[in-house]
Amino acid sequence: MPRVLSAAPTMDHLDQLEAQSIYILREAFARLKKLALLWSLGKDSNVMIWLARKAFFGRVPFPAMHVDTAKKFPEMYAFRDTYAKEWGLDLKIEPCPPIDAVDPTLPPAARSAARKTEGLKMALAKHGFDGLIAGIRRDEEATRAKERVFSPRGAEGNWDVRDQPPEFWDHFNASPPQGAHLRIHPILHWTEADIWAYTARENIPIIPLYLSKNGKRYRSLGDQDITFPVASNASNIAEILAELESTKVPERAGRALDHETEDAFERLRVAGYL
Amino acid sequence: MNMRVPAAAPATPNGTSRPQVSIVIVGHVDHGKSTLVGRLLHETGSLPDGKLEMLQAVSARRGMPFEWSFLLDALQTERDQGITIDTTQIRFRTNAREVVLIDAPGHAEFLRNMITGASQADGAVLIIDALEGVRDQTRRHGYLLHLLGVKQVAVVVNKMDRVDFGEARFNDIKAEISAHLEGLGVKPVAVIPISARDGDGVAQLTSRIGWYKGPTVVEALDGLEPAKPLSSLPLRLPVQAIYKFDDRRIVAGRVEAGELRSGDEIVIMPAGKIAKIKTVEGWPQTPVTAAQGAGRSVGITLDRELFIERGDVIAHVGREPQAARRLHARIFWLHDQPLAKGDNILVRLGTREARGSVVAIEKAVDPGSLSNEENASIARNHVGEIEIALTQPVAIDPYTENARTGRLVIEVQGRIAGGGLVLSIAAGKRAAPVDIMPVESALQPQERADRYRHKGAVVWMTGLPGAGKSTLARALERRLFSRGGAPVLLDGDTVRAGLNRDLGFTPEDRAENIRRLAEVATHLARNGHIAIVAAVSPAREDRAAARRVAGDLFREVYVATAAEICESRDPKGHYAKARAGNLQNFTGIGTDYEPPLDAELVIDTATRGIADATDELESLLSKTGVLFDDIADLGANI
Numbered sequence: 001m002p003r004v005l006s007a008a009p010t011m012d013h014l015d016q017l018e019a020q021s022i023y024i025l026r027e028a029f030a031r032l033k034k035l036a037l038l039w040s041l042g043k044d045s046n047v048m049i050w051l052a053r054k055a056f057f058g059r060v061p062f063p064a065m066h067v068d069t070a071k072k073f074p075e076m077y078a079f080r081d082t083y084a085k086e087w088g089l090d091l092k093i094e095p096c097p098p099i100d101a102v103d104p105t106l107p108p109a110a111r112s113a114a115r116k117t118e119g120l121k122m123a124l125a126k127h128g129f130d131g132l133i134a135g136i137r138r139d140e141e142a143t144r145a146k147e148r149v150f151s152p153r154g155a156e157g158n159w160d161v162r163d164q165p166p167e168f169w170d171h172f173n174a175s176p177p178q179g180a181h182l183r184i185h186p187i188l189h190w191t192e193a194d195i196w197a198y199t200a201r202e203n204i205p206i207i208p209l210y211l212s213k214n215g216k217r218y219r220s221l222g223d224q225d226i227t228f229p230v231a232s233n234a235s236n237i238a239e240i241l242a243e244l245e246s247t248k249v250p251e252r253a254g255r256a257l258d259h260e261t262e263d264a265f266e267r268l269r270v271a272g273y274l
Numbered sequence: 275m276n277m278r279v280p281a282a283a284p285a286t287p288n289g290t291s292r293p294q295v296s297i298v299i300v301g302h303v304d305h306g307k308s309t310l311v312g313r314l315l316h317e318t319g320s321l322p323d324g325k326l327e328m329l330q331a332v333s334a335r336r337g338m339p340f341e342w343s344f345l346l347d348a349l350q351t352e353r354d355q356g357i358t359i360d361t362t363q364i365r366f367r368t369n370a371r372e373v374v375l376i377d378a379p380g381h382a383e384f385l386r387n388m389i390t391g392a393s394q395a396d397g398a399v400l401i402i403d404a405l406e407g408v409r410d411q412t413r414r415h416g417y418l419l420h421l422l423g424v425k426q427v428a429v430v431v432n433k434m435d436r437v438d439f440g441e442a443r444f445n446d447i448k449a450e451i452s453a454h455l456e457g458l459g460v461k462p463v464a465v466i467p468i469s470a471r472d473g474d475g476v477a478q479l480t481s482r483i484g485w486y487k488g489p490t491v492v493e494a495l496d497g498l499e500p501a502k503p504l505s506s507l508p509l510r511l512p513v514q515a516i517y518k519f520d521d522r523r524i525v526a527g528r529v530e531a532g533e534l535r536s537g538d539e540i541v542i543m544p545a546g547k548i549a550k551i552k553t554v555e556g557w558p559q560t561p562v563t564a565a566q567g568a569g570r571s572v573g574i575t576l577d578r579e580l581f582i583e584r585g586d587v588i589a590h591v592g593r594e595p596q597a598a599r600r601l602h603a604r605i606f607w608l609h610d611q612p613l614a615k616g617d618n619i620l621v622r623l624g625t626r627e628a629r630g631s632v633v634a635i636e637k638a639v640d641p642g643s644l645s646n647e648e649n650a651s652i653a654r655n656h657v658g659e660i661e662i663a664l665t666q667p668v669a670i671d672p673y674t675e676n677a678r679t680g681r682l683v684i685e686v687q688g689r690i691a692g693g694g695l696v697l698s699i700a701a702g703k704r705a706a707p708v709d710i711m712p713v714e715s716a717l718q719p720q721e722r723a724d725r726y727r728h729k730g731a732v733v734w735m736t737g738l739p740g741a742g743k744s745t746l747a748r749a750l751e752r753r754l755f756s757r758g759g760a761p762v763l764l765d766g767d768t769v770r771a772g773l774n775r776d777l778g779f780t781p782e783d784r785a786e787n788i789r790r791l792a793e794v795a796t797h798l799a800r801n802g803h804i805a806i807v808a809a810v811s812p813a814r815e816d817r818a819a820a821r822r823v824a825g826d827l828f829r830e831v832y833v834a835t836a837a838e839i840c841e842s843r844d845p846k847g848h849y850a851k852a853r854a855g856n857l858q859n860f861t862g863i864g865t866d867y868e869p870p871l872d873a874e875l876v877i878d879t880a881t882r883g884i885a886d887a888t889d890e891l892e893s894l895l896s897k898t899g900v901l902f903d904d905i906a907d908l909g910a911n912i
Contacts, residue, residue: 008564008568010567019528020571023571026514026526027514055526057517057557145348146361165386165689165690166389169683248322250323262335
């Protein structure tokens, strides 16, 4: 049967990122028994939900879980409640324990953030998920850059950075040991600029806190008391992209937990933080 | 209707049209990989604010002079020990490229991490210490680049400051490494003298290397090309899953090569079933009319209901991959335990998972030392050529025909333990011809159901020898026949005497035995019969495979009679022979029986009479919609 060579439209950069993420999401759904997608309400996990809807033709076939520190911005809660409904998500809201339950040797902001790790452990024990889909990216932070796409966790949710399994050619280690779980990272290969360019292209809704107000905007959203805005005049996505083109300020500069001590963020992550 | 808005931002990020390339830095430990990465970022102005100061502080805290490698060696243990443990990525930009730099550890102990990093690369920089010259990890990494399919390699000879920027020393190393790489079929795009610490040769040529006339590292990177999707090759769509979220039955996967569109005539391998693509599904808009090329994740529907499962490969008729059970591969091995002849392994080819065994090992070698070694096994971090026999036919391409579908990984205990390239395929005699076109029965299922007053089903009785499977199966057969039904008994031993005469009792043969039983039983059930299978079928995985073949028709019945009772009954005298050592691989004594975890019915014949047990079986079939309850059914028809 004679065929015309390559009648298919060529893929641009965002098409390639999207196709790879969909592949990862479908692998996770095919190979794990009980999945949940961690929805932090930020720009990255919103893109991730959008990708899951593409992967599964409009329907996200696993719960979207918000591990809630109860300290998010009001705009974030409003966003969650609106779009959980509009997108037809099976939303699970899980609480975090009070600060007293958290490792007191951590510096203050990291300790506060570690509540989420504890909340995550409680949610895992409650639901028995064997896979958690998380929207971290390599370009955010140096220990995240060392992550696998399918990252095995110990029974306590801990990350063994010294013994990560080999992962190549899109073959993933998808057999968590009894009682343990896997983290799946479908947008690990995206950058901050990719997220914004894709959000604009797909017309994905965003929380207005990302856009400049009185000369400031949030580049990364977390708990209200340990997240700070950066100086910016970017009031739409095109302006954000232009700003990212020239900025030398790291994305998580406004996230206090990253900067308290040299090893604070690694300690959080080894213990199971995202 | 949720329409795409016109792009508010350029399609490539950061407003550029630079192609993005991924480049891995490899080489022997301490030859300066991480330092080169730090220098590249610095020279291209890509370091974020505060990073230089942070590195100074981190270095000072450890009482060290300024250390570039701390940029990427982010883990505490890496910084404390001064080594790279795991691979990482960082980005920078040159005039012509968006570069994703992948740093890979040089220690032999962390070769798995080097492979993880290098497998994602379009090109590589192989770094060599000018003082130390080519070392074993240099050679090993060079060899692995070739196995991983990374063909664009630039070599840098680092620490030229420590050999007084001597041209003669540089030329010696250049000759040695070029010969090694060319022996592997890799021609280096450049060999560059540099000092990563001082910057010579990285972004500019300095007077200290005035004798060198080639490109800088940055210029060499600018010449590397991103991997191109395999659009011009024949279509390969490995099936990831079948979704039935609504009334559509969507076959999902990623186009690894070629392209597809609705209306295409396709063949599903390895079974060789033929169909047409009815639609290409999408979201938010569907259906999708444009052709879908290599690299796209797609979903399609077919024009007919065919049995299709994860691991199948969809191709165009006449241009399909081979179906085979034996293949020859060149692999690298990462597991502590060497891979030996006779080992049972799990192989992943695309989305296919297949069990198999290593039939032969040839040319096991340490690619670092280049000495030929033993042929009985492949040690950790060594490479070799092996022959693999799979328990089922799978669709495969040799890597010379398709670099993406012609590669495999091997898993041990749920963890990737090795991988490599498919060199050749021995099309086995069981391989399916590709032009088979199943002929459908002239009768409608309802016609048979009306006559037999039941639907088709596979009743799969599993249990130890002597548990009472055959007795129960015969009783059920009689019961169903008496009520006008059409049961067929498929006894394991009976089938072994004929259809399965060529099979023994190794795990592979047992799996094949079960597969054939399942295929025959399913065929009968699809034609309205109740196929009653009585077979020990000890392996849970084999029974799961049978369930996959039969699908909704499958009813698993565990005849759970205690082992001592089975042995005391010993209807065929097998236990006695096995105890006397005259029967190898006899389930019950020699090999383990894996009881079902989720059988539809469990019957212990020690506590239940035959009539009772048959009642239970009949009631299972009624409850699960196989047998029609006469009165109600007649009523429904009036």
